[in-house]
Amino acid sequence: xxxxxxxxxxxxxxxxxxxxxxxxxxxxxxxxxxxxxxxxxxxxxxxxxxxxxxxxxxxxxxxxxxxxxxxxxxxxxxxxxxxxxxxxxxxxxxxxxxxxxxxxxxxxxxxxxxxxxxxxxxxxxxxxxxxxxxxxxxxxxxxxxxxxxxxxxxxxxxxxxxxxxxxxxxxxxxxxxxxxxxxxxxxxxxxxxxxxxxxxxxxxxxxxxxxxxxxxxxxxxxxxxxxxxxxxxxxxxxxxxxxxxxxxxxxxxxxxxxxxxxxxxxxxxxxxxxxxxxxxxxxxxxxxxxxxxxxxxxxxxxxxxxxxxxxxxxxxxxxxxxxxxxxxxxxxxxxxxxxxxxxxxxxxxxxxxxxxxxxxxxxxxxxxxxxxxxxxxxxxxxxxxxxxxxxxxxxxxxxxxxxxxxxxxxxxxxxxxxxxxxxxxxxxxxxxxxxxxxxxxxxxxxxxxxxxxxxxxxxxxxxxxxxxxxxxxxxxxxxxxxxxxxxxxxxxxx
Numbered sequence: 001x002x003x004x005x006x007x008x009x010x011x012x013x014x015x016x017x018x019x020x021x022x023x024x025x026x027x028x029x030x031x032x033x034x035x036x037x038x039x040x041x042x043x044x045x046x047x048x049x050x051x052x053x054x055x056x057x058x059x060x061x062x063x064x065x066x067x068x069x070x071x072x073x074x075x076x077x078x079x080x081x082x083x084x085x086x087x088x089x090x091x092x093x094x095x096x097x098x099x100x101x102x103x104x105x106x107x108x109x110x111x112x113x114x115x116x117x118x119x120x121x122x123x124x125x126x127x128x129x130x131x132x133x134x135x136x137x138x139x140x141x142x143x144x145x146x147x148x149x150x151x152x153x154x155x156x157x158x159x160x161x162x163x164x165x166x167x168x169x170x171x172x173x174x175x176x177x178x179x180x181x182x183x184x185x186x187x188x189x190x191x192x193x194x195x196x197x198x199x200x201x202x203x204x205x206x207x208x209x210x211x212x213x214x215x216x217x218x219x220x221x222x223x224x225x226x227x228x229x230x231x232x233x234x235x236x237x238x239x240x241x242x243x244x245x246x247x248x249x250x251x252x253x254x255x256x257x258x259x260x261x262x263x264x265x266x267x268x269x270x271x272x273x274x275x276x277x278x279x280x281x282x283x284x285x286x287x288x289x290x291x292x293x294x295x296x297x298x299x300x301x302x303x304x305x306x307x308x309x310x311x312x313x314x315x316x317x318x319x320x321x322x323x324x325x326x327x328x329x330x331x332x333x334x335x336x337x338x339x340x341x342x343x344x345x346x347x348x349x350x351x352x353x354x355x356x357x358x359x360x361x362x363x364x365x366x367x368x369x370x371x372x373x374x375x376x377x378x379x380x381x382x383x384x385x386x387x388x389x390x391x392x393x394x395x396x397x398x399x400x401x402x403x404x405x406x407x408x409x410x411x412x413x414x415x416x417x418x419x420x421x422x423x424x425x426x427x428x429x430x431x432x433x434x435x436x437x438x439x440x441x442x443x444x445x446x447x448x449x450x451x452x453x454x455x456x457x458x459x460x461x462x463x464x465x466x467x468x469x470x471x472x473x474x475x476x477x478x479x480x481x482x483x484x485x486x487x488x489x490x491x492x493x494x
Contacts, residue, residue, distance in 0.1 A: 017029055017032050017033050017036065025076050025079030026079040027075045027076060027078060027079030031075060032072060032075060032076065035068050035071050035072045035075065036068065036072060036447050038064055038068050039064035039068055039443070040443065042056075042060060042064055043056055043060070046060060069446075069447070072447070112141060112166075112186075116166075117134065119165050119166075120134065120141070120143070120162075120165070120186075121134075122161075122165070123158055123161035123162045123165055124143065124145065124158060124161075124184075125157070125161075126148070127148055127149070128148055128149050128153070128154050128157050128158065129145050129146070129147055129148060129149075129154050129158060129184070130145045130146040130148055131143055131144070131145040132144055132145045132146065133145070139187060139188055140185050140186065140187050140188075141170075141185070141186040142183060142184070142185050143183060143184040143185070143186070144177075144181070144183045145183070146181075147181075147182050147459075150460075151174065151182065151457070151459040151460040151461075152457070152460045154174070155172070155174045155303075155456075155457040155459070155460065158172065158174075158184060159172045162186065168189055169188065169189060170186040170187060170188060170189055171186070171187045171188075171189050171300060171456065172184065172185075172186060172456065173185040173186075173187060173454065173456050173457075173458070174456065174457045174458060174459050174460075175414075175454050175458045175459065176413055176414065176415070176458060176459050178415060182459045210280070211277075211278055211279070211280055214280050214281045214282065214283060215281050217281075217283040218255060218281035218282065218283040218289070218290045218293075219251055219255060220283070221283040221284055221285045221289040221290060222247070222250065222251035222254055222255060222283075222288075222289030222290050223244060223245075223247040223248055223250075223251040223289075224244065224247060224285065224289065225247065225250065225251075225286075225287070225288060225289035226246070226247025226248065226249065226250030226251045226254075226289065226380050227243070227244045227246050227247030228247070229247070229250055229347065229380045229383055230246040230247060230249075230250070230380050232244065232246055232247070246380075247380070249379075249380045249381050249384075250289075250380035250381065250383060250384050251289065253325050253329075253380075253381045253384035253385065254288070254289070254290065254384035254387060254388070255281065255290070256321060256325070257318055257321050257322050257325065257384065257385070257387075257388035257391070258279075258281070258290070258292055258293045258318070258388075258391065259279060259281075259293065260317050260318055260320075260321040261293070261314045261315065261317055261318030261321070261391065261392075261395075262279035262293045262294065262295050262314060263279065263317065264313035264314040264315075264316065264317030264318065265295055265310055265311075265313055265314040266278060266279065266295050267313070268309050268310045268313040269295070269297055269310050271309075272301075272302060272306040272309070272310065274297050274299050274300075274301060274302075274306065274310065275297065275298040275299040276295050276296065276297045276298065277295050277296045277298070278295065279293045279294065279295050280293060280294055280295070280296075281293045282294070288387060292391065297310075300455065300456050301453075301455040301456065302455060302456050302457065303455050303456065303457040303458075303460055304409070304410040304455055304457070304458060304460060304461065304462060305410070305460070305462060305466065306455065307406050307409065307410045307455050308406070308407060308410035308411065308462055308466050308470065309466075310406075311403045311404075311406035311407050311410065312403070312407055312469060312470065312473055314395065314403055315392050315395050315396050315403050315404075315473060315476075316473070318388060318391065318392050318395075319388075319389075319392050319476065321388070322385050322388030322389055322392065323361075323385075325381055325382075325384060325385040325388070326361060326382060326385025326386060326388065326389065327361055327364065327365050327385075328365075328381060328382075328385075329378065329379040329380070329381035329382025329383070329384070329385050329386075330361060330362055330365035330366060330376065330378075330379075330382050330385075331365040331366065332379045332381070332382070333366075333376050333377060333378050333379045333382050334376070334377040334379075335366065335369060335370065335374045335375070335376060335377070336349060336374065336375050336376075336377050337373065337374065337375070338351065338372075338373050338374055338375045339375065342354070342375060345390075345437050347377075347378040347382075347383045347386070348377055348378070349375040349376075349377065350375055350376045350377075350378055350386070351375055352370070352376060352484075352494065353483060353484040353489055353494060354435065354483050354484075355389070355479075355480055355481070355482070355483065355484070356478075356479040356480070356482055356483070356484050356485075356488075357389065357476075357479045357480050358386065358389065358480075359484040359488075359489070359492070359494055360484075360492075362376060362494070363492050363494055368493075370494060371493060371494075372489070372493065372494060389480050390480075392476070392477075392480065393476075393477050393480040393481050394441060396473055396474070396476065396477040397424060397425075397428070397441075397445060397477070398417070398420050398421055398424045398474065399421040399424055399425055399445050399448055399450065400421060400448045400449050400450050400451070400452060401448075401449075401452055401453070402448075404424075404473070404474070404477065405417065405421055405450075405452050406452060407470050407473055407474075408420045408421070408470070408474075409452045410462060410466075410470070411462055411466070411467055411470045413458075413461075414451070414452060414454060414458065417450075417452060418450045418451065421450040422450060424445075425442065425445040425446055425448070428441065428442045428445060428481075429442040429446065431481065431482075434483075435483070438481075
């Protein structure tokens with residue numbers, strides 16, 4: 001099992017590094033990946049040689065966590081410095097490095113002609129946004145000045161003026177600087193520039209054949225895992241292959257939850273006219289049977305309101321789909337004597353007190369039959385529902401490009417979201433000292449980039465209603481992750 005965890009961690013880490021930094025540094029992805037994986041490889045090697053009964057010494061735990069992030073940062077910066085002056089991104093929706101890091105050195109490349117600068121300045125009425133300075137970057141024009149009206153009005157007016165003067169040559173981005181002053185960025189719109197419109201027949205978003213293939217492959221792998229959860233042995237399968245159908249309840253319940261989660265993102269993205277693919281499932285022939293599902297958004301998010309709605313729609317839709325399945329599964333689960341050691345992810349002997357929400361739902365489903373000395377042998381549907389809660393919690397972590405990271409970015413802005421993300425992953429690392437099952441995810445979050453891509457209008461704030469929903473989403477994360485306090489456990493006799 002340790003081997004599969006390390007393999008899964010390695011795959012996640014590689015994909016994360018490739019997606020986050022491959023476009024902005026010349027340092028090889030495999031080298032950055034190796035540096036990030038070094039602590040896990042060292043600990044796995046120690047465990048393989050000395051067994052689980054002999055944990056690694058403190059120096060072997062602490063020093064890799066100190067040295068490897070520092071080495072990663074040095075290698076990243078070395079590759080980033082050598083990358084300056086080259087083309088940073090080839091797709092318009094992806095923002096250039098200078099947009100995210102507006103303090104980098106300006107370069108001599110001018111995305112507009114010198115004769116067009118007067119036209120550009122005329123797009124900024126002094127009563128809306130008093131322009132003071134224009135900086136030219138490899139693939140961006142940064143316009144700095146003083147905001148004279150509301151952010152929403154300023155963005156809409158200036159966007160209309162730039163489109164009237166330059167057509168569809170630029171994506172107009174409104175972003176808040178680290179000094180608190182908002183600035184405009186014009187990014188050349190290479191994908192939709194005049195005379196270069198994409199062929200819609202060739203630019204299909206979703207590959208239906210691939211999506212269906214992954215759907216059926218994931219149904220097969222989750223059914224196999226579900227059969228093992230239901231107690232089906234390999235000997236029984238050889239004598240009666242039809243017995244594998246016992247894994248369908250787990251498979252269908254889990255895929256339903258994951259599918260509803262992604263459909264929440266997809267339908268909300270469609271509402272805001274953000275070009276998105278349909279969900280792609282990821283099959284995995286071991287562990288849970290799947291590594292989840294995902295959609296790809298192929299156009300920029302227009303504003304923080306849209307970012308918030310698209311991000312929160314997935315976890316909330318998945319949570320709503322999870323609740324009835326989990327309650328039904330808990331009601332059809334069996335109670336067994338509490339073993340001496342219990343784990344959060346042990347479906348055969350689950351101690352519900354490891355999670356506030358799981359404890360409350362277990363008491364609701366099982367009533368007086370659930371006592372402090374009993375654990376729960378989960379029904380396969382309950383296992384799927386429990387995993388649905390775990391998926392919801394992991395996605396709500398307020399870090400980087402996770403749904404929770406998008407939510408706090410939309411609520412508080414990028415600068416505050418970075419602070420919240422750093423705090424959250426350190427708190428999860430501390431929690432993993434109590435709940436060891438969180439250690440793998442804490443390590444992944446520790447190396448996950450904190451910076452989220454800005455929306456086109458990244459300055460306009462949310463209304464109070466969305467702020468309340470965001471706080472409720474964070475509260476949901478807390479009641480899933482934190483264990484039930486002893487005082488409440490005694491009160492409910494759990």
